[in-house]
Amino acid sequence: MSSPKEIEVKLQLPSASPARLRRVPLLRKINGSTRKENQVSVYFDTGRLKLRNSGLTLRVRHVGDRYIQTIKSDIGELFERGEWETEIRSDWPDLKQADASALQPLDIKRLRKQLRPVFETRVQRTTYPLTGKDCDIVLTIDRGEIDAGDSTLPLCEAELELKQGDRARLFEFAIAFARATSAELAIKSKSQRGYELLAGDGVSAVKGDEVEIAPGTPAKTAFQSIASACLKQIVANKPAILAGDPEGIHQMRVGLRRLRAAISLFSAIVTDAKTPGIKTGLKWLTNELGPAREFEVFLTRVVAPLGKQHARLTGMRSLSHDLAERREAAIARALAAVSSKRFRELTLNCAAWLEVGDWREPRNAALRERGDKPIETVARAQLKRRWKKIRKRGRQLAKLDPHARHKLRIQVKKLRYATEFYKTVFSGKKREKRNAAFLAALKDMQDCCGELNDIFVHEKLTAGIAEAPQPARSSRRVFAAGLLIGHEEARFEPVLAAAEHAFSVFEKLNPYWD
Template identity: 35%
Template sequence: METELKLKVPADELERLRRHPMLHERALGEPVEHHLVDTYYDTPERALWKAGLTLRVRADNGRWIQTVKTAGDASGSLHRRGEWECALPDAQPRPDLVARQVKPAAMAELLRSAAIAADLAPLFQNTTHRTTWRIALADGQELECALDAGSIAAGAQQASIAELELELKEGDPAQLFRLALDLHHEVPLQLASDSKAARGYALLDAAPLRAHKAAPVRLRARMTLEQAFVAIGANCLAQLESNVPGVLKRDVESLHQMRVGLRRLRALVDMFDELVQPPAAVREGLDWLAGELGAARDWDVLAGSTLESIDGLDPAALRQAAQAKAEAHHRQLAQTLRAPHFTQVLLQVGGWLHGRAWRAGDALVKDSPLAAPAGRGMRPLLRKAEKRLDKRIDGLDTADAHARHRTRIAAKKARYAAEFFQDLLPAKRVKPYVGRLSKLQDKLGMLNDYAVADRLLDALKGSNAQVARQAAYARGYLAASTAARSSRLGKALASVAGRRVT
């Protein structure tokens, strides 16, 4: 099992990184240069890829090496994957030779299949110049640093390769993030969530851009509460990071899902605040990112949905003005996500989470609640979220926008808490509970959209006369709609008040 952190390097910074004093000072021996040609094989139906496997034959200085990797567990740019390899006499793939090393029985059987072997064909090829360093770590462990420059060719499609891979065979993953941060101070890096194989398949299939929703959190009954916390945090980080490419292309839904990933992560940190205290840099970084993502999303919602809910108005001029504001914020956001500070924040968060930096040493303190079984340790955390929601609902003045917003946040946190631990909760209780919270969240969310819209529309009143008239009408309509909808919240509030999922 390898643990690998992948980072993109600006093409014009490759040589500066290759000569970086830190790599040479920490290296065990001289760097090694390789010219690699990697050919990826699969069946026409993509049988291996669909099974979570990749098969590669590498030509390296006259030798052929066959490698099989699993998709593994990924937290955005950090990958943990099974990897098996063997030497070959020539460039012809022989998956059966690797199968005996593969432990998952279903994967081993697939690799041994004569039908699979007969249908294998080359799909795409990477040609890479690689420089590798063995880096000594303070604890006596080593990591491998590989700087790659080259290209991926899939049919008529091509993409450049300029990336840094930090690989740890065993030990503390925080070491990867620390080295990445040290290098990032000198050379601007960006996190990379896709492997070369994933990029090759994407080129081959011309996959359309898509936003990434939250994947289900998979928890095991024997996990400790700390292990559950790390698994949930990694899931949230993966959603956040996987949507960055879409946000850079100004995709509205990718921005929405990136914000969801960030909200889930911040809700998790808040949920565990009495057990796991993040450093100030981590908390401040998450708060900063929330502020950066919010403005563009607010204008997206106004232009894309809120204006459509207004009767008696053709909001074409108003929508155009709102879209212009949204596009300006998207352009600014793209610059923010390409800036060094964004990478620094994600590296700090990833190092803290995967390195379990809340520990005083290598182990938890004696009798730490984090060492308890997750199924038991989650209960006070869930009750805390439920009680907070009950407190917000109790005596809520539904006409008070601020109070509604606080209730909405409490409902969201209670829902996320239940979804985080759903594998350890009774399905017959968690599903209806989450459903009721989702309905309440939707109603309160629409009212919050109206409140945000009022503020944004007020900012447009200095535009041309037509936009100003439409903005005034829209604000009046939304105020009346808010009053009507607020008065009808009682049933949705009552459906969750006093409810428990534990």
């Protein structure tokens, strides 16, 4: 049975025509060692999908006259998985060969009776060896389909697997190949896509995964786990955005905010030459998605209800129409951003930075010491400092101008994300109870501060449209705009009162990290 770890980068290809691939500089250097073969892989599970629910996959791959059984386990990493591979005699799993694998805890004897095929992949695989002095990497390009019986899904992807050598070289090759082929970072395996096809799941928005960090974990390792989960959420929501789902934009923005918050929290650790470029790219993408979300919230939560109440007003219909047009323009801007070369390069460069960035092994002794500190030590200092800032500024909430309230909202959001990130760091029933109360109070504060910010943004959006040159309907539009602005102004005092109440609850809570 082969080594129980697989390190690979997956890339989604827009096209893998042989003619185009022959023009890739990286592949021109290969002399006659390319291999092509047809592969059929059958994935097995129980009727209740016990393997999938345990983070495991089991497949038997038919290649020529050979049958290769592979078991993989999700270990919570973007580019690493447990892997146990062995040759067997037939096209049915041989679980006698799985005693030392991740299947062992699942009662193999019972599992053997419950297994059945659930879906299969059929691909033409082309393999390119990329061997250098300091690495042994295999590039495979698969073209074919996933077949779940009642439905199929086309497949066109590349995988770069590190067999031996420096991980940094793996990402160098991946970035060079992606740049030459317009490929982009893929975060779903064939098995994940197969299970989605089996369930009939359409494209939908994806929430972020919870991160489990054990006490004693080095701070730099904790950051990598947190940031990788955030990057996964960002990339996973591109299909939903392309499908026209507004929630996809929202969830990608959440992933971006969480990742930017994580970089801010660990700013004393994740410092290297690439960090400013990563931060600039993430800010760019956040700004490109922002208007689409702002118009979506305004139209659905404010304009649509008021439009029904004042359906006969020509000015309201005109204003609603113009806002809808601006929303479509903002959505087009978001679509252009996630479809761009800059997005593809940002996500792959960010992945490389997280995995092999210089910040992981800094030359500076002080930086190394910070990164090696136990996460609870680092987290406690972060949480205490941000908690004090919010308490100080929150006491002046009623006196803050919109800009200062927005800054408070950002501080609350970062502390909330930090509390979610560190949920498993501070263990014990008492701390868990305090953590839950702390998180609930932060969520209430964030919601209220968000509402206050929305009111300010909505008033600006409305004023901007009302002032646009429309001579024939200007007075009606101004009247309709006045209704919208008046509606938002009427909400301000109750929302401010709710925010002050949420802060008073938060202020009374004991820190869960002490």
